[in-house]
Amino acid sequence: EDQVTQSPEALRLQEGESSSLNCSYTVSGLRGLFWYRQDPGKGPEFLFTLYSAGEEKEKERLKATLTKKESFLHITAPKPEDSATYLCAVQAYETSGSRLTFGEGTQLTVNP
Amino acid sequence: DTAVSQTPKYLVTQMGNDKSIKCEQNLGHDTMYWYKQDSKKFLKIMFSYNNKELIINETVPNRFSPKSPDKAHLNLHINSLELGDSAVYFCASSQDYGNQPQHFGDGTRLSIL
Numbered sequence: 428e429d430q431v432t433q434s435p436e437a438l439r440l441q442e443g444e445s446s447s448l449n450c451s452y453t454v455s456g457l458r459g460l461f462w463y464r465q466d467p468g469k470g471p472e473f474l475f476t477l478y479s480a481g482e483e484k485e486k487e488r489l490k491a492t493l494t495k496k497e498s499f500l501h502i503t504a505p506k507p508e509d510s511a512t513y514l515c516a517v518q519a520y521e522t523s524g525s526r527l528t529f530g531e532g533t534q535l536t537v538n539p
Numbered sequence: 540d541t542a543v544s545q546t547p548k549y550l551v552t553q554m555g556n557d558k559s560i561k562c563e564q565n566l567g568h569d570t571m572y573w574y575k576q577d578s579k580k581f582l583k584i585m586f587s588y589n590n591k592e593l594i595i596n597e598t599v600p601n602r603f604s605p606k607s608p609d610k611a612h613l614n615l616h617i618n619s620l621e622l623g624d625s626a627v628y629f630c631a632s633s634q635d636y637g638n639q640p641q642h643f644g645d646g647t648r649l650s651i652l
Contacts, residue, residue, distance in 0.1 A: 459638035470543070470629050470643030471582070478638070512580065518638055525570060525636040526595055529582040 429454045429519050431530035439536045440505055448500040448533045450515030460498050461527065462491050463514040471514055474500075505537045542566050543644035545630050551650045552620060560615045560647045562630030570594075571613035572631040572641060573605060582629070588613055589636045617649075625651045 430453040440446055452460065459478055463471035475484040477493040484491045488509065490501040500513055512534045516527040543564045552558055564571060572595075573585040586605045587595035593605070602618045613630060627648050631641040 461640060463643075465580075468645070470631075470645045473640040473642060476638070476640055514582065516582075525587065525633060525638065525641070526584050527582075527641060531579060531581050 429517055429528040431515055431517055431528055433513075433515055433530035433533050435533060436531070437534045437536070439538065440502075442506055442537055442539050443504045445501070445503045445505070447502070448513055448535070450498040450500070450530055451496060452498070452515075452517045454517050454519045454528075456520035458518040458520045460493055461516045461518070462498070462500055463516065465512045465514055465532070474513075502535070505535075507537045507539050510535055510537045543630055543632055543642055545628075545644040545647050547647060548645065549648050549650075551652065553652050554620055554622060556620050557616070557618045558620060558649070559617070560628055560630075560649075562613050562615070562644060564611055564630075564632040564642075566632055566634075566642065568632040568634050568642075569610055570633045570636045571607065571610070572633075573613065573615050574629040574631060574643075576627040576629060576646070578626070586613075586615075587636065594636055620649075620651050622651050625649055 432451045434449045462474040465471045475491040480495045512532040514532045516529040570589045572587045576582045588607045591607045604616045607613045627646045629646045630644045633639045633641045
């Protein structure tokens with residue numbers, strides 16, 4: 428069974444204090460790893476897809492990386508508007524359709 | 540302009556009632572989904588349709604019945620609501636049932652009294 432574990436559960440940063448969020452996964456054959464951002468009262472907003480180990484994607488202050496066992500979401504010089512819950516999800520080749528298995532998320536708070 | 544829209548945003552009802560949630564996407568996608576997010580914020584897939592055909596049906600009580608009148612719409616009907624059905628239900632869509640990203644609506648918060 429596919430599993431996704433995110434750490435830490437919650438993270439408080441000062442504005443400008445860079446850090447990383449972790450997503451560890453177990454999947455039979457990785458078809459894709461997805462990062463989403465979720466604001467309170469909203470649906471998950473797509474950020475990145477990573478398909479193979481060694482791949483990296485960047486968007487503004489966010490950079491996602493992928494190994495065979497985990498993915499990191501690096502946040503450089505965060506701002507208060509980066510505060511949100513960040514969700515990681517995996518899709519496996521052997522599961523039917525395009526099922527995503529989500530982790531429980533990391534709640535990020537960036538203080539001014 | 541909204542890509543994936545759900546109605547209603549909030550639904551408060553009594554145990555035992557029957558209710559429906561509607562979802563529409565204007566992205567031209569072929570595949571649509573229903574997810575349930577529980578109180579711990581854990582998102583879990585319930586159903587997936589591709590071109591009106593059911594392709595994922597997780598272990599969900601048969602009180603939950605999805606209906607796809609066309610590929611832009613996927614509605615969720617729930618019979619005999621129970622306290623444990625209280626959650627936020629999200630609709631999503633993707634271009635196809637491959638590894639394209641899924642785009643989510645803003646959810647329907649269902650509260651059972």
